[in-house]
Amino acid sequence: MTADGKSSKSKERPPMIGNILGIDTTTGFLGIIARRGEECVSVTANTGFRHGEQVLPWIETTLAKLDLTPRKIELVVTALGPGSFTGLRIGLAAAKGLAAGTGAALVGVPTPDTFGHRYGFFEGTVYPVIDARKKRFYSAAYENGQRVTDFLDCTPEELIAAATDRPRSLFTGPDAALLATLFPGGTPPETIRIAPSPVELTALLELGLREFEQNGPLPENSGPIYLRKSEAEIVRDAHSPDPGNV
CATH class of the missing domain: 3.30.420.40 (ATPase, nucleotide binding domain)
Structure with a gap:
């Protein structure tokens, strides 16, 4: 009442x-x-x-x-x-x-929310990586476990550029290791962590x-x-x- x-x-x-x-x-x-x-x-x-x-x-x-x-x-x-x-x-x-x-x-x-939630403790931006075929990936950006972008259907170059622009980033998900091989030189910079998870x-x-x-x-x-x-x-x-x- x-x-x-x-x-x-x-x-x-x-x-x-x-x-x-x-x-x-x-x-x-x-x-x-x-x-x-x-x-x-x-x-x-x-x-x-x-x-x-x-x-x-x-x-x-x-x-x-x-x-x-x-x-x-x-x-x-x-x-x-x-x-x-x-x-x-x-x-x-x-x-x-x-x-x-x-x-x-x-x-x-x-x-993607499940991966963002799992790495909610990460002090940076988390990007789940799911192979979307046709040389593209599904993803989204997460900070403190919360999604801060729309869901993405993007090229590897677009996803790598987005992560590189952040102070610290983490790629996770079933195809994070695949994306890591697509960095220039085949190796991500020190500001980007790779944590594959199916x-x-x-x-x-x-x-x-x-x-x-x-x-x-x-x-x-x-x-x-x-x-x-x-x-x-x-x-x-x-x-x-x-x-x-x-």
């Missing part, structure tokens, strides 16, 4: 979540993490983008290590990209299917839980984060008739 005697409605706090499942299929690495209370188990496997045939078996295996079944999961967290078009669709479809079939809540986390699953769970507590579940019509058209869309558009000539 307010000071003038009128009742007020506060945002209802979501219930405490104990059993959480996290899924990351952003790149060729498949990452699964499960938490039961204070216990946590995770697995990371280089599946070569064969996520469609491996994501569900790996989920079952990971849950079994904590004596959990899908129906005991209360929250499903999925990485939203940007990254592999097919991988992201598979991960989100698996997450939505589990949530719908078990009644668990579903939230999504942008993949996935950041603990950060995925932490950010997913925060997202659920602050904003609730992912809207039903939500999809992955795409910064460009897929190859299938490009081919389709190339073969579609020009509306102006119809």
Whole structure:
């Protein structure tokens, strides 16, 4: 009740979540993490983008290590990209299917945010590096764990120039080592640190839980984060008739 005697409605706090499942299929690495209370188990496997045939078996295996079944999961967290078009669709479809079939809540986390969160302690600017193909990379800039730019779809030269302009920078993520080889002379300057990491699953769970507590579940019509058209869309558009000539 307010000071003038009128009742007020506060945002209802979501219930405490104990059993959480996290899924990351952003790149060729498949990452699964499960938490039961204070216990946590995770697995990371280089599946070569064969996520469609491996994501569900790996989920079952990971849950079994904590004596959990899908129906005991209360929250499903999925990485939203940007990254592999097919991988992201598979991960989100698996997450939505589990949530719908078990009644668990579903939230999504942008993949670069997990790396920015993991290196929130770094005194400088953090750049997650995800190979976007076509000699480009997906990234974003983070300071103190917070994203300070939009998501980027950029050339290696653009990303290297941005990091070089900062007093101290750190490249992380699954393709940080690849980007490091593209520096002039093949070696980054002393102001730039390279810390490759295929996935950041603990950060995925932490950010997913925060997202659920602050904003609730992912809207039903939500999809992955795409910064460009897929190859299938490009081919389709190339073969579609020009509306102006119809």
